[in-house]
Amino acid sequence: MRAAKLVIFDCDGVLVDSERLIQEVDMAMIGRLGWPITRDEIFAEHLGRSEAAIIANIERRVGRPVPADFISAKAAAYDSILRSRLVAVAGVSEAITLLRSGGARLCVASSSGHARIRLSLDLTGLRTFFADDQIFSAEDVAHGKPAPDLFLLAASRMSTSAQRCVVAEDSPAGVAAAKAAGMRVVGYCGLTPAGLLGDADLLVSQMTDLPAAIAAL
Numbered sequence: 001m002r003a004a005k006l007v008i009f010d011c012d013g014v015l016v017d018s019e020r021l022i023q024e025v026d027m028a029m030i031g032r033l034g035w036p037i038t039r040d041e042i043f044a045e046h047l048g049r050s051e052a053a054i055i056a057n058i059e060r061r062v063g064r065p066v067p068a069d070f071i072s073a074k075a076a077a078y079d080s081i082l083r084s085r086l087v088a089v090a091g092v093s094e095a096i097t098l099l100r101s102g103g104a105r106l107c108v109a110s111s112s113g114h115a116r117i118r119l120s121l122d123l124t125g126l127r128t129f130f131a132d133d134q135i136f137s138a139e140d141v142a143h144g145k146p147a148p149d150l151f152l153l154a155a156s157r158m159s160t161s162a163q164r165c166v167v168a169e170d171s172p173a174g175v176a177a178a179k180a181a182g183m184r185v186v187g188y189c190g191l192t193p194a195g196l197l198g199d200a201d202l203l204v205s206q207m208t209d210l211p212a213a214i215a216a217l
Helices: 019-032 039-045 051-062 070-085 092-101 114-124 149-157 172-180 207-216
Strands: 006-009 105-110 135-137 165-169 184-188 202-204
Touching: 006 149, 019 039, 019 070, 051 070, 070 114, 092 105, 092 207, 105 114, 105 149, 114 135, 135 149, 149 165, 149 172, 165 172, 165 207, 172 184, 184 207, 202 207
Parallel strands: 006 105, 006 165, 105 135, 165 184, 184 202
Antiparallel strands: none
């Protein structure tokens, strides 16, 4: 595992195959507010961003505040669909095992809240790979992705310099955050269009290719 000392994983869309499920909920609920949002718009405007940033964008688009119960109703809808249909990203367990066997240290840094990160990891059997002190959320910082704060916090808590980190991301905001933090980044375009991840150092379309990509950086 030449050069890569700490691999920082995004969660949604990288560890767990949640993005397509979340997008189903978002298209339905945001559509009812008067913005018939498309998947392309979700990729471009919401993917990888914090809840606060997403809500602010929805309110800008519809021209009024979201209903008082919108956030809690959306969270309940996410919880329901994740509990019934969530699976791990194909090949990610094998990739993690290979990275660990090569000496890499691992952590998670996600725009989701702590509760949902842990639920997602529990539901998919990936929780065994990450201790509590290896999980970081946008809830932990003042500014979420694309600001570098979350990745810098993860590196600091894991006692690793930014130069010795590689981030695995599937969102333009996440790639921008990693680059702003001075970290190398592998863009996973299993669902996200590759053109949106063009600023990544390398791209992979299959998670089984991630260890080799990280080793090449």
